[in-house]
Amino acid sequence: GENVEQHPSTLSVQEGDSAVIKCTYSDSASNYFPWYKQELGKRPQLIIDIRSNVGEKKDQRIAVTLNKTAKHFSLHITETQPEDSAVYFCAAHNFNKFYFGSGTKLNVKP
C-alpha cells in the first residue's frame, strides 16, 4: 500500500511568519492530496486539496504545491495567526483508499 511521511512533527513560528509542512508519498498512482486541520478536541476539517494534474493551488493565506516526479507535496501558510495553531494532516488518495501522514503540530506564538 501507500506510505505517507510528514515532516516536521512539531513546528513553532512567530505570528506573521510563514509555515511549511512537507509530505512524501511512495506510490505514483496516488492522485488526490487533501490537507486537514484538527484543532484540539475537534474533528479534522479540510483546508485545501490538490489533484495530480495540478502543480499548485492557493486559497488566501494557504497554498499547496505538488511535485509528482519527486512524489512530494507541501502546505504553505503565510502570515500565520494564533488561530492557525492546530495539528495538520496530509493525505494521499490511492485506489479508493486514503493514507494519512502522522501529523504536524503547529504552534503560532503571538
Added chain:
Amino acid sequence: EAQVTQNPRYLITVTGKKLTVTCSQNMNHEYMSWYRQDPGLGLRQIYYSMNVEVTDKGDVPEGYKVSRKEKRNFPLILESPSPNQTSLYFCASSLGLRNEQFFGPGTRLTVL
C-alpha cells in the same frame, strides 16, 4: 444542517463484549469511511464504502466489520473488542472519492 453524526461519543467496555458504533450522514454522500486515530500515527482507514452494499478493507481492518444497507448509515462493528482497539474513531463521508471528506465528531472507545 448538513452533518455526519456518530454514537456513542464515549464508550468504555470490556474485552470480548460486542459493540456497534453508528454513523449517519444527511448529505446523500456515496463514499463513507471509518478511521482510527492514535497518537503519533495520524488517521488510519479501517473500512470504506463506495455505495450501498459496497464495502472494502482499508489499511487496518483486522478486528472490525462494517455494513452499508442504507446510503446514509455506515455502522462499525467490533465483535470481540480487545484493548489494542482502544482509540479515537472517526466516521467520514464525501460526495465522491476526490471530494472533501466531512468527519463526524468522533467516538472515544476504551476497551478494558
